Amino acid sequence: MIKKDQTSSQHIRNLSNEQKNSKLIADKKSNSKNKRDSPSDLWIPKTKIPHLTKRISQFKSLKYTLNFLLKKNRNRLHSLFAHSQKEKTLYQETELELVRFSFRPNSADWAELRLAARYYGVSICNFFVMLLTFDENENKGSAKSFLDGF
Known part of the structure; x- marks a missing residue:
């Protein structure tokens, strides 16, 4: 007992x-x-900053700019980029003047960006810059020049 x-x-x-x-x-x-507990960083080449700031002012924040770029390109990523068979991740070139942008993205957007970047064998920052470059060239009407650059 x-x-x-x-x-x-x-x-x-x-x-x-x-x-x-x-x-x-x-x-x-x-x-x-x-x-989110901590901010995330994107390193953007100095040459891409004018277009990025234009988009940030249009969408009021980098968080919503990321959401726009992902949503806009979500259904056509497979036709824009080739799947990478490489095991190594491709990073941005070292001689680029990179500027750091800190922000708190939506968890779902950040996860989608990370997953897509891994699938295509590039870093998260590099993939974001690729989306931004495509958006910039598409606005200028020269999407072909973007595809030639990568």
Whole structure:
């Protein structure tokens, strides 16, 4: 009998700790939905900044610019870029003057950008610049020159 009481009291204590922990986890999850923990960075070549700032002013933030570029090109990525069979990731050239842009993207947009970049064998920043370049050239009416550059 004594053993049953001891185990049942232990169970009650553990249960109350589990309840406390589950409440802490639930609080953390609700906070993480509201705001990402840390900002993400995109490194953009200096030559692409005028078009990017134009798009940022149009969509009010880099977060919405990323969303626009992904949505605009989502159904035609396979026709724009070839799937990479390489195991190594292709990064931007080292001699480019890169400027850092920090922002808090939507988790779904960032995951889509990362997944697409991996599929095509390029870095996240490089893939974003490719989308931005395609958008810029498309606005000028020269999508062919974009495809020749990559």
